Amino acid sequence: MDHQRVKFIFQGNQVKDPIIYQLGHNFHIVTNIRRAVVQEDMGWVILELDGEKEEIERGLQWVSSTGVRVDPLSGDVVEG
Amino acid sequence: MAFLNGLKCRECAREYPAEALNVCDFCFGPLEVVYDYATISEVISRDRITKGPLSIWRYADLLPADSLNPVDIMAGYTPLLKADNLGKQLGLNNLYLKNDSVNPSFSFKDRVVSVAATKAVEFGFETIACASTGNLACSVAAHAARAGIDAIVFIPADLEKGKVIGAAIYGPTLVAVDGTYDEVNRLCSEVGDNYPWAFVNINMRPYYAEGSKTLGYEVAEQLGWRLPDHVVIPSASGAMFTKIWKGFNELACLGLLEGVKASSFGIDQNTAHHPDVKTRMHMTQAAGCSPIATAWENGQSQVRPVRPNSIAKSLAIGNPADGIYALKVLEESGGSAQAVPENQVVEGIKLLASTEGIFTETAGGVVISGLKHLAESGALQKDELVVAYITGNGLKTQEAVEQVVNPLEVRPMLSSFEEALRERTLAKR
Numbered sequence: 001m002d003h004q005r006v007k008f009i010f011q012g013n014q015v016k017d018p019i020i021y022q023l024g025h026n027f028h029i030v031t032n033i034r035r036a037v038v039q040e041d042m043g044w045v046i047l048e049l050d051g052e053k054e055e056i057e058r059g060l061q062w063v064s065s066t067g068v069r070v071d072p073l074s075g076d077v078v079e080g
Numbered sequence: 081m082a083f084l085n086g087l088k089c090r091e092c093a094r095e096y097p098a099e100a101l102n103v104c105d106f107c108f109g110p111l112e113v114v115y116d117y118a119t120i121s122e123v124i125s126r127d128r129i130t131k132g133p134l135s136i137w138r139y140a141d142l143l144p145a146d147s148l149n150p151v152d153i154m155a156g157y158t159p160l161l162k163a164d165n166l167g168k169q170l171g172l173n174n175l176y177l178k179n180d181s182v183n184p185s186f187s188f189k190d191r192v193v194s195v196a197a198t199k200a201v202e203f204g205f206e207t208i209a210c211a212s213t214g215n216l217a218c219s220v221a222a223h224a225a226r227a228g229i230d231a232i233v234f235i236p237a238d239l240e241k242g243k244v245i246g247a248a249i250y251g252p253t254l255v256a257v258d259g260t261y262d263e264v265n266r267l268c269s270e271v272g273d274n275y276p277w278a279f280v281n282i283n284m285r286p287y288y289a290e291g292s293k294t295l296g297y298e299v300a301e302q303l304g305w306r307l308p309d310h311v312v313i314p315s316a317s318g319a320m321f322t323k324i325w326k327g328f329n330e331l332a333c334l335g336l337l338e339g340v341k342a343s344s345f346g347i348d349q350n351t352a353h354h355p356d357v358k359t360r361m362h363m364t365q366a367a368g369c370s371p372i373a374t375a376w377e378n379g380q381s382q383v384r385p386v387r388p389n390s391i392a393k394s395l396a397i398g399n400p401a402d403g404i405y406a407l408k409v410l411e412e413s414g415g416s417a418q419a420v421p422e423n424q425v426v427e428g429i430k431l432l433a434s435t436e437g438i439f440t441e442t443a444g445g446v447v448i449s450g451l452k453h454l455a456e457s458g459a460l461q462k463d464e465l466v467v468a469y470i471t472g473n474g475l476k477t478q479e480a481v482e483q484v485v486n487p488l489e490v491r492p493m494l495s496s497f498e499e500a501l502r503e504r505t506l507a508k509r
Contacts, residue, residue: 009385035108046108072269073103075401077282078211080394
């Protein structure tokens with residue numbers, strides 16, 4: 001089992017999509033919301049994910065494919 | 081020794097010991113260092129600072145690492161020049177340039193990495209690491225060489241060779257990652273969680289970021305222990321911007337500024353604002369990656385991430401970790417933030433070079449074009465004291481200004497030279 005902490009960022013109409021429900025429903029991943037800010041047209045959620053490593057990878061790839069941004073917890077780590 | 085009490089979450093105020101941590105286990109907010117300012121105020125003085133080394137370590141009392149044995153390649157104490165020629169062009173009588181492009185690895189990153197590397201050695205790490213597209217890679221590799229420890233540097237696979245050489249020369253393990261910007265970010269974050277390395281801007285971030293405060297201290301000291309009316313600063317993650325502000329306020333609260341009475345830091349040391357600190361903080365970002373400036377311009381409380389598409393690679397952070405804190409500093413200081421059009425970045429580089437003889441990288445071009453815009457808009461009054469921060473060297477981004485190379489091509493004869501010179505003179509008219 002693997003444990004990951006990630007940040008999803010929703011823009012525009014994406015805030016209306018039940019992405020986190022679908023992630024837990026369609027993949028063998030347990031999702032746990034730890035912190036979030038949701039506004040009318042933007043939101044971010046910090047999640048803990050538990051599951052097999054490959055399953056989490058597949059799940060996150062699917063989330064990215066929906067256009068929702070999947071980021072490290074504390075923002076970008078690649079610096080100039 | 082460092083006057084450090086530990087770490088504290090900026091969001092929920094939960095406290096942690098001073099360890100290699102960067103996020104709160106409870107709310108995942110960022111951790112910041114907490115100082116013992118009561119003891120610092122008893123020992124620190126201008127005299128003690130001026131007798132210190134000519135590097136960032138002269139401000140050791142206000143840094144979170146042990147200064148007895150710092151990993152020091154003499155970062156900091158860089159020149160503050162009065163820029164009369166540029167000032168004249170912009171209608172500013174008191175314009176200064178903080179030229180941080182002359183640091184040992186040619187960018188301000190030496191300040192933050194010196195602190196992070198010192199702390200890493202103090203914690204017993206044998207490897208320091210980073211993910212970088214340029215300046216940070218060079219600085220981490222250089223400091224690791226100095227400390228005699230290993231360096232692992234992650235770079236995008238398509239990074240320009242010139243930048244790779246600037247880091248490779250110090251002998252780090254270079255890891256070229258073939259992936260998108262987001263993929264590189266995620267991989268490095270995952271590596272940071274899984275390997276026992278001091279990742280300077282991940283698990284060492286609370287200490288690392290504090291090094292930028294010295295950009296504030298030095299300017300104040302070099303101005304005779306007073307603060308400028310305005311500062312113009314480039315911004316990527318927002319960390320340097322917030323730390324310069326913190327540095328100004330620390331000096332004020334500790335009574336180190338001319339004519340300013342000491343005062344308490346209050347409950348949250350990181351947001352202490354001394355009423356006598358009136359410097360307006362102006363942030364500049366390149367339009368191709370300007371999430372903080374865009375949030376400021378639109379009056380948004382949250383910073384919306386972007387995918388960078390800018391020639392100012394050293395500022396290209398699409399999801400800035402300190403974005404919301406930078407917005408608070410903008411508001412508190414009565415400052416401004418602007419997105420400089422991409423086509424004005426090179427103009428800024430050329431303007432600085434041609435007026436003051438300083439060759440800066442693209443981030444400096446962003447600052448100078450932003451400064452020009454501020455001057456033209458009337459935000460800066462002609463006799464106000466303005467400091468613009470030049471944080472990186474032009475040799476790092478030569479490809480951005482390749483078009484300036486236009487030599488007179490002559491045969492080895494005086495007649496050929498004179499003909500070419502005449503043609504060029506005519507063309508200039």
